[in-house]
Amino acid sequence: MTLFSFTYIHPHTGQPCTVDSGKPTQAEAFSDIARYMRRIGFRKLAPRSESQIKDETVRTVESSHGTLTIDSRGNVVGRELDNADPDGGGHLAVIIRFDVREWRRYWDTALPGGFDILDLGYWYADHRTGKMRYTRAVADWRKSIAEMLPERKPAEG
Secondary structure, eight states, X not given: OOOEEEEEEOTTTOOEEEEEEOOSXXXXXXXXXXXXXXXXXXXXXXXXXXXXXXXXXXXXXEETTEEEEEOTTOBEEEEEESOOOTTTHHHHTTEEEEOHHHHHHHHOSOOOSEEEGGGSOEEEEOTTTSSEEEEOOOHHHHHHHHHHOTTOOOOOO
């Protein structure tokens, strides 16, 4: 059973690849995946997170094409995809990490237990170029959330 997975651009082929780990904890899974990465000579990931792990709570990111599970730093640790469409589940399959740091700065509040994918920016492996790309959170979505939820307002600044 796969408990944690990591998607990256293979250093030799330039193709997106996913490494799965069946280890029971995030730390053991990371060690398992890091060992594999060293073995194939892989060095660079999505930009390093500057957030410190303060908890091991996982959160969900919902999309109309599936659900991703992330850790407190935004790293994708699990995927439940509804399809493999290139603009749907296929795209979710190559998301590496969500920008929870930017989300905290924007909303100035603690991370919730779940997100809509439109509320977070993220890094993903681009199939066409073989490089990491960044997609910003959708500004209109955030504006709608702020209007619908009185407890959620953007930070001043």
